[in-house]
Amino acid sequence: MSSIRPWRDIARRKSRQIMVGSVPVGGDAPVTVQTMTNTPTADAGATIDQIRRCEDAGVDIIRVSCPDQDSTAALKEIVRAANVPIVADIHFHYKRALEAADAGAACLRINPGNIGSEDRVKEVIAAARANGCAIRIGVNAGSLEKDLLEKYGEPCPEALVESALDHIRILEDHDFREYKVAVKASDVFLAVAAYHALADAVDCPLHLGITEAGGLIGGTVKSSIGIGSLLWAGIGDTIRVSLSAEPEEEVRVGYEILKALGIRNRGVRVVSCPSCARQGFDVIRTVQTLEERLQHIRTPMSLSVLGCVVNGPGEARETDIGITGGGQGKHMVFLSGVTDHHVRDEDMIEHIVKLVEAKAAEIEAASASDETLDAAE
Structure with missing residues (x-):
């Protein structure tokens, strides 16, 4: 494209x-x-x-x-x-x-x-x-x-x-x-x-x-x-x-x-589905919890939360971090658009919060490094 x-x-x-x-x-x-x-x-x-x-x-x-x-x-x-x-x-x-x-x-x-x-x-x-x-x-x-x-x-x-x-x-x-x-x-x-x-x-x-x-x-x-x-x-x-x-x-x-509108970004932009009978986890409650837990993040980034594999992988390819519902309580985690690992229901919320916090720290560190290089030049 x-x-x-x-x-x-x-x-x-x-x-x-x-x-x-x-x-x-x-x-x-x-x-x-x-x-x-x-x-x-x-x-x-x-x-x-x-x-x-x-x-x-x-x-x-x-x-x-x-x-x-x-x-x-x-x-x-x-x-x-x-x-x-x-x-x-x-x-x-x-x-x-x-x-x-x-x-x-x-x-x-x-x-x-x-x-x-x-x-x-x-x-x-x-x-x-x-x-x-x-x-x-x-x-x-x-x-x-x-x-x-x-x-x-x-x-x-x-x-x-x-x-x-x-x-x-x-x-x-x-x-x-x-x-x-x-x-x-x-x-x-x-x-x-x-x-x-x-x-x-x-x-x-x-x-x-x-x-x-x-x-x-x-x-x-x-x-x-x-x-x-x-x-x-x-x-x-x-x-x-x-x-x-x-x-x-x-x-x-x-x-x-x-x-x-892509005019200004602050914090986590969540891409999530409305949920349906195909969902592998409770999407609505998961998104509500994540939005509350991630309010402290100021670094612009994207997170996809999709309940099943119909649109999940496609959306995850366009976001920094993604979670897609799978079977038997195990869900796929995408990092930078690529399938990286799986996580179980009971660990999912805490796991995503830690991934987002780590990604925010990574982005901020890279930004600080770029500013240092610019200043040196």
Whole structure:
């Protein structure tokens, strides 16, 4: 088979790059994964604990809500403790944005339809500039400006884009260009259409999301369709999957979307069958256990878990490690696509975990060696 696969090519939209703290967004930077804490921000300890779990899951940027002075007062401690940039989410009171900028937020997320007059937005711009903050313009179908709703009659792509362009103009008029934009909606079609129109109109980085997407299963499906189709079209520089679930789950789903498109790999990509009567072991429970046990692996690699020999060997040839169900409780283990040995039911889980950990160490060692050689040259 040819190594050239044009049907996999994604021509990424060209955007300028901004910095969110130490993390580049846009340009040729990797597509970043974001989430948002759901603890009371004023409880700095609980918020920091949640940020730690998200960091373990691989989050690049994390947002915290700042609805009151107690929240912005706690923000300084949270920023100091976090290992990733913190975005302060500001909705109704522009003074919270001023306080958050002074507290060390790397980015201010403002919803222009809620924050008030242009003069207030100007003050936010001044605070952002003085503190080296980026700004995210967060347009949302659920909180569009009244004049746009009167003009268009309902939330529509044109209304979302017009709102975004109006507020981009304010930033640009004040010579502020460290901004990214989102035009979110809970309706997948509305959000996707708005992002396509905005992508054609501006050169700034775009923050993707399907807002209020739903629970873990329903929200994952909606987000995968919306965010995935946009990324496939080359649109998007940072993503947040909005789920009624713990924020670390949002991070994991975000990475799964990126992995499925071959945009960015982190951890183990599992290829597994839905199982049937031919299965030689309990595929469903095995995959569930392995996904839980292998969450600590950050090194990109692939693992196939197939219940029988119909598709098992073929899938295993394409993965780093593979297990295929066999007879009498003995299963075939593939390493780098080649049958290597057998393992029994009772030893299978621990055996695969050890193989994955060993492969991760091998890949990391090889990567470190290559970096050393490059440095020497």
